[in-house]
Structure formats: structure tokens, C-alpha cells
Amino acid sequence: MTELSKIRNFSIIAHIDHGKSTLADRLIQRTGGLSEREMSSQVLDNMDIEKERGITIKAQTVRLDYTAKDGQAYILNLMDTPGHVDFAYEVSRSLAACEGALLVVDAAQGVEAQTLANVYQSIEHDHEIVPVINKIDLPAAEPDKVKAEIEDIIGLPADDAVLASAKSGIGIDEILEAIVHKIPPPKGDRDAPLKAMLVDSWYDPYLGVVILIRVIDGVIKKGQSIKFMQAGTQHLVDRVGAFRPKIETLPELGPGEVGFITAQIKEIAQTRVGDTITDVKRPAAEALAGFKEVQPVVFCGLFPVDAADFEKLRESISKLRLNDASFSFEMESSAALGFGFRCGFLGLLHLEIIQERLTREYDLDLITTAPSVVYRLHLRHTKDEAAKTIELHNPADMPDPNRIESIEEPWIEATIYVPDEYLGPILKLCQDRRGIQKNLTYVAGRAQLTYELPLNEVVFDFYDRLKSISRGYASFDYHQIGHREGDLVKMNILVNAEAVDALSMIVHRSQAEARGRHMCERLKDLIPRHLFKIPIQAAIGGKVIARETIAALRKDVTAKCYGGDATRKRKLLEKQKEGKKRMREYGSVSIPQEAFIAALRMGDES
Template structure:
């Protein structure tokens, strides 16, 4: 049955983590009768155990609901749920592109946080109708009047008009449904124009291949039509079309304004990129929907099995995870210390944490991960050659020779930190220590301030968020977005154990911090490497210059114990003989570096 486009509302819910987005989605499903009380569970749209446990949305979801007003008119709501973390900003922007309106949900106790502002700006860029909503007004610690004033300042919506709800109890949810009908515009689009449909998500079904979730902007797609994906230039037939209720419901046609799924025996999920445009093969659209970009990993880490026999199992597990997550990239790498493994690219630290957790839970793999690092760009110039080449470096071991480097460029991000005003000094100190460049500060209300800094991504991918929380007693929130690559004075800090370089322990650091990091690392390694029968030097060097050194003293036998008197020359002779023996031993000796030594680099700042 065809639905009148004027009775369709496409909208999403955007919020900071833990502000009640998934709980509100549950209430909407309940109030519209999409789900029965018997089937309802907390976070219905979050189908991963990890999502339920952490209270975050990792993968975006979509669901169609029917709502009948008091006047007896029936409206179709397409709710497109979005991920709530900074790592998935691109996916959020594409989900917003598929909508005409957005519910901006703010916790009445916590107030506006960094991700709230970021997502509000994303929604404004897409020209969406934003409905500000205050959630958790039933909490004793709620500050609705203060938060309403902050929202008025951010969006210009009068504080008295901002709707107050409790997603947990259902208070105000019916009023919100009416507000969506009145304020979110119906979709505009011509069903007779050439087909233009935006992919906002895709999942992999082991029986049907890649299932595409799309919003149709123009044209009509019928079952059996030949399709073309404009960015990847792939062509498939639309074998099955449908709409997304809590399960898949087949239909014969998707037309302008509709949100639904498309199945076409697509075996490779990389052919269905988020943000791509679907058009007809024989009557294609002139241009794609703007905004598509290939998602690039920002953080890289080595992933190695604890037991080398699990290498093929790890490869198989990563292959399976990649089927549902096209943004995950990996390639084999070999480390002298950790053996065979993979260099894996992630969107950010949360993405990395999720993949590690899933490898452990879903595949039962015991893995070791190296320190996360970012992608650097290095300009090298050959001696006597005017041509300069740009080299991409994802791993410290790929860093060109010290003498060949002309310049090193690292990614910088713009960070928004929202914090109570009493912690401004702590946060500024932290950002200065991490090579941050101060940009701006703006008071959101009398108690909270928004600090803007430009920071090197390498300084925040490791433990910045944890430190930020500890110096602000848990009150600070962080959001960041990639800006550009900038030239920095970076060097490769090579770690040598018994004069042999160990790539797995080497790292790329700023020259000003090289001595400090090298000293701490050498000290940590001295504690972790067991004593040998010969002396083991641990060195940290930049090129050929050693910046820090520690020595693991030799474990020695008391060869003079049997001497109970007599001439001193007897003792000296025995000690000289032992010294010669240790020298010979060192020539053939090999130092076994224990696993704890590789984990030492993770706690080098403690």
C-alpha cells in the first residue's frame, strides 16, 4: 500500500552517550504499538551484548512506526537511530542526511556535553529541523531550568518552549510524537525523476549477502530493477525490497521519501559504502548525493595472537568482523618479538576497544595489542635528488632512515572540552602538556565552560580521555574532529636491547619529549627483563644518538668462595677468568624479552 509522502516523517535522535537515546527509542516503539509489552526489552534497537552493557549505540539502526493522532490521521515515522560516539561521526552525518528532522536529547541532570554540541552542529549543517528535548526530568538532581537556558543559548529555542520528558517513565512522550508531526517537514522528492537513494548503513547476512539500508530521495525502485552504486561503480539487481519494522517486511516498491532495505546478492560489504548513492543502471541520475567519503582509519595497532598457532584463527575472525564493518582494515605484519600478527586500522580508540572485546568474546581469542599510533606522513629526499617523496607511516618500523627525512607531518584535531569552570586550570595544564594550541573558551552557563584546543591526534589516542576524566573528577566531556596534517619535529625513538633494535618497543615521539620517554621506558624495561649471566644494556636512541641507558646487571657466581686465605693474586686470577668467560658468553648470548616488557610501554607515563 502506497503512503502519501505528506504523512511520512523521517527523523533521528541525537545525544551524548548515556543521555537516554536508546531508552527514548524504546518508549516510541511502545507508544506507537510497534512492539508489544511482552517483546519489549531495554535498548530494543541495540542488538549487541556490548551495546547493552556499555549503554552505547555502536551500529546505527532504523525502524518504521505508525502513529495515529487524536484526529484519526495515521502518520508513518521512520526513526533512524545513530551511533553516539566521536569515532562514528561520519556515520552520524550520513544518518542525519537521510532525515528531515532531529530530536536533540539532553540529560536534565548532566546538561549540554561535548557530543551534544558536535551533533547539533552536524544537524544544522544538514539543515534539519531540530527539536530540543530535556530527558530525565524525574531525577531528583535534574536542573531543567538551567539546562533549558543553555539550550536556548545554543539553538535559539525559547527556554519555556523546550519539551521536558522522562524516557524511563514515558512522561511527555505523547506530546513529543505530536511535536514531530507538527515540526518535522515531510520528505520532498519526485517519484518520477531518475533514482537517487542514499546508503546510511549496511549489514552482512551470511545467507543473503550485504543488506543495504537506504533512504530514497528521488525516483522509484521496483523489485527486480538493475541498480548501480555510484561511488564504487558496482551493479546489482534489486532481488528484494522492504521496510524496516523490528524485522524485515517485504514490499514491491520503494519511492521518494521512503526508508527501507535492499538485498541484491552483494557478496562484499565494501561494495555498499555508507554515504554512497544508488541509482538505476539504465536511467542513472546525473550526479550523486553530495557528502560521500571513504572512511579512513585514524588509529593503528598491531594485533598478535598470544599463541602463534592461533594466527589463522585470528585472520578468520578479522575477516568475519570486516563483513559487518567495512571501516575495519588489516594487513599481515611480522614482529621479531611478537611473531606473526596483523596491523589493524581503527576509526578511533572506542572502535579499537570494541574490536578487541569482540575478538575475545565472539571468537575466544587471546590477543596481544601493541601501543596504538596514528598515521604519519613523512617527506623524504634522496641525496643529490631534488624530487621529494611523501611516505605514509602507520608503524614506527616503517619510519625512513633518520638522515633521509626532510619533514614529518602528523594529524591534528580540533577538540571541544566541556568542563565545570573550577577545573579549567587542570584541563589547560593537561592540554599544554600534550602540545595543545589554545583556540577559544566560551561559557555555556555560569558553571560550565567550552574549551577549544587544537591537539595532535597522537597525544590523545592513548590515555588522554582517562587523564581528562581524572583531573576533572569525571565531569569533563570530550569531542574532537580531524582538521589537517601539520609539520612537527617528530623522531623515531628506537629501543635497543643488548645492542639489537626491538621494533615492537620503538615509538614515534616529539623531539622535546624523546629524552623523558626514553628514560622512563629504559627504566621500566630494566625492571621487566630478567637477569642473564652477562650484562644487558638497554638503550633508547634517536638515529645513532643514545638518549637514555639502563643496564641489567649480570647474574654472577661467587668464584672466590673457595678461596679461604692466601695471596690476593689467586682471587684476581679467578675473577679475570670469569670476566673472559662472560665476554665469550655475550658474543653468543641471546636475550629473551618477556611479554611483560612489551606491556611496559603502555604504562610508561605512570
């Protein structure tokens, strides 16, 4: 049993690549969590993708034993959270399990967009925030300028910010002392009914679903019957423990403690992040606030390049779903691409990560259809059906336009940080994407832009364009602000007068022509020539808005005529013309897989 006054629960807030995982490594090393031999870089990032990209995808936790300079022994629970906006809900639950946070800012780069988003979440949870200025040993480091930025942008006093370099091990002791003396201990009542928050869960092939929890009140121990209050399911606890970062089994977890339990759960879908765990016999009066169902935001189709890989894809997707409850999928078939799955993701990074894991870990070649967002369709009243509202995930399922009263699309509020010299092109990019400017302020030679944008315009290639325009210096963060009505239409791509379902998309009417022309030009270069002329058209309903034609391959039928009467040549050419006309009526155009892959490449390049 640990005294509450000796526990400290904290998380690390930082923008991508500001040294969060390296700092976690140093803290583990300094407190003896792992020996020198067991240590590896980015210890808490388990996946190769996490290490390569320098991002954290799954929240991790580690319990550290620290003896402070005053001789007192403390237990520090570090919650390593994902930094990316796609995982904002997981971040909010991890932050809700803590009493304080280390705000890590790169001494060379200063405050970035994601730092800001997560620090505001932390302030909302009433956290004590300890600023840490990292990478002070870099030649470009400007700690005083960064201190001023923290005070100006975030409004936190930064006089006593800890100056550190996680890579070189500078300032690690000062950080540990600041955690102990500045972050308050947790509150909780050991004798109250059990109330614990489900912070995260993942699937382990040997243990089943491992559930990461923070106990608020009461005690949880092996053999106890517990209930998930939101899911309404009951389970028997068969293991209680903590990560140091190696698994350590404990007899119990008391108030204020962070650890894990297993309860022979096979399906990760039963363990929803943010759920409240309580005792079956003596339940808590009410669940913890802040729970919400995680809804997919971006949808796209995943199809195997080789149709024989379909079963392998089904198996691989099911395995990934074991570890990621926020990823959803259902089967779909396409005339052009065969059988595949319509998948839902939390955002574009989530989509990229799932796609990359399927390619790497399961050795699959995939075609990804253009990502689309969830539209809300208000349908008119007809004599057969009453008026109703439906959600549309797939443009191919769009009902008859005459039935649609209005279409609403999701909008986001985006915060962009960018150096002054790139401001003009970025303002133009946001205007081109139907953005509404809300705010523009300057802090320490950088512009902070706030824009409202349709999510549909962002899912294509907005992030890539932003990075290329600003040479990688712009940082971008967003949150959803609800649905708004828009003049949206379904655009079909017709090849030889036949609609290709995999290429249909929902676009704003004002941009349909440009997007359609771009798609037609692209397909003209990608589809090989046939023996007959092939028209490629972009159409809205029955109206063609763009067209390109692939010229026919021509066989020289007059080659065998040497001199002689010209009528003989004309007769052969007429015969060829007739044959081409008949061929165009009955011939089918084979679109190679490479053409699909290139046409559906996520970067819209326009």
C-alpha cells in the same frame, strides 16, 4: 504507496548515556513495534559491548506506525545513530537521510561536547530540531537550568522543550506529537529517475549484505537492476523491506521512505556509506553530494600472544571486516612478536571495540602495539629517486632520516566541557600535549575549551587522563583539521644493543627524552634478570637519549673456598668476569610476552 505528507524521518542526537537508546525503546513500545514479551532494553543495540558501555556503534533504523491525536495515521522512521566522534561520517549520512532530529539532553548533566558536535551537523542539514529534556525524575534534575544552557550554548529556543523520562515513560506521547507537528515531511518525486542514499550496510550470514537506504526520488522494487554511482557496480535487487524492528518485506520503497534492500552482495567493501543508488536503465543525472571515502586515522599492530593462534586471528579479522568496511588490515611480521596484522581504525574507540570483540567473540589473546597516526613524509630528491611525498603508517617503515625533507602530522580541534574546579589541571594537560588554546568561555558554571592538538598526543592516553583529572566530569569531542609540519623523530628502544622493532615510535623531539626514559624504566622492571648485565637504551638515530641497566644475576663462585690463599678466590672471580663478558657478547635476551603487553599498554601513565 505512502503519502509524503504522512511520513516523518528523524534521528535522535545525544551525548553518551543521556538516554537515547532508552527513548528509542519507549517509542517502539508506545507505537506497538514490539509486544511486551518481545521487548528488551536497548532494542536497537545488538552487540553486548553496545549494551554494556551504553554506546551505539552501528546505526539502526526502525519504522513506527503512529496515529496522532487528530486521528491521522503517520509513518515515523527513526534513525538511531552512533554518538561517538569516531563514527562522525556515518552520523552525517544518517542525518542527511532525515528532515528533523530530537535533541536529547540529560536534565542532571546538561549539554555535553558530543551533543554539540552532532547538533551543529544537524543544523547544517537544515533540520527542524525538537529539544527533549530527559531524566526529569532524577533528584539532581534541573530542567530550567538545562533549558537556559540549550539557549545559551546551542542558540535553540527551548521554551517548548518536551520534559520527559524515557525510563519511567513520562512525556512519550508529547514527543510523538512534537515529531508529527514540528518535523516537516520529506520531499521527493515518484516519477523522477531513482535516487537513493546508502545510509549503512552490514553483513547477514543468510541474506548477504543488507543495505539501509533512504529513497530521495523514484521507486525501488524487487527485480530492479540498480547501480552504485560511486562504486560503479551493478546489482539485481532481490528483497525490499523495512524494520519494525522485525524484518518486514515490502513490494517497493517510494520517495521519502527509509528501508533496506538486499542484492546478493557478498562483500561489504562494495557498499560504501554515502553512495548513491540509481536505476541502470534510467539513471539519475548526478550523484548525491557529501560522499567521501572513509580513511583510517589510527594504526596499530595486532599480534596473537600464542603464535599458533595466527590463522585463527586472520579468520576472526576477516569476519569482523565483513561487518565493518572502515576497518582495514594487512599482514606484517615483527622480529619480537612474530606474525600479525597492521590494522587501521577510525579512532581510539573503534580500536578498543575491535580489540574487545576479537577477545570476546573469538576468544583470542592479543598484543596491541602502541597506536600511531598517519604521518606525511616529504622525501628529498636523490640521484636514484625523485622527490616525493609518502604516507607512513608504521614507525618501523620510516626511511633513512637523511632522505626526509620534512614530516607532517595530523592535527585536531578539540572541544572540552569541564566544571570550573578542574580547569587548571586540564589546561596543563593540554599544554603538556603541545596544545594551542583557541577559545575559553564559561556557560552555566562550566568552562568550554577549544584547543588545537596533535593527534599523535591524543591517541596515547589523553582521554583516560582527561577523565581521571576531572573525575569523569569532562566531556571531549574532536574533528581533524589537516596536517602540519612538526619536529618529529623516530625513537628506537635497544635491548642489549639490539633494536626491538615493536617498541619503536615516532615522537616530538621535545618529548623524546621523557618518553624514552619512561619506556626504559618500565622495561627495567619488566624484563627478568639474566646472568649478564643488560643495557636498555632509547635512541634517536645513533644518539642514546636514555638508559637503564638490569644488573646481572651473580653466582657465588667463591662459596667452595674455605680460608686459604686470597689469590685463589681472585682467580675464580676473574674467570667468572671473563665468562660474563663472553656471555654478554653471545647471549640473547628473552623478553617475556607479559613485558611486551605491559610496555605497550595503551595508557602511557606518564
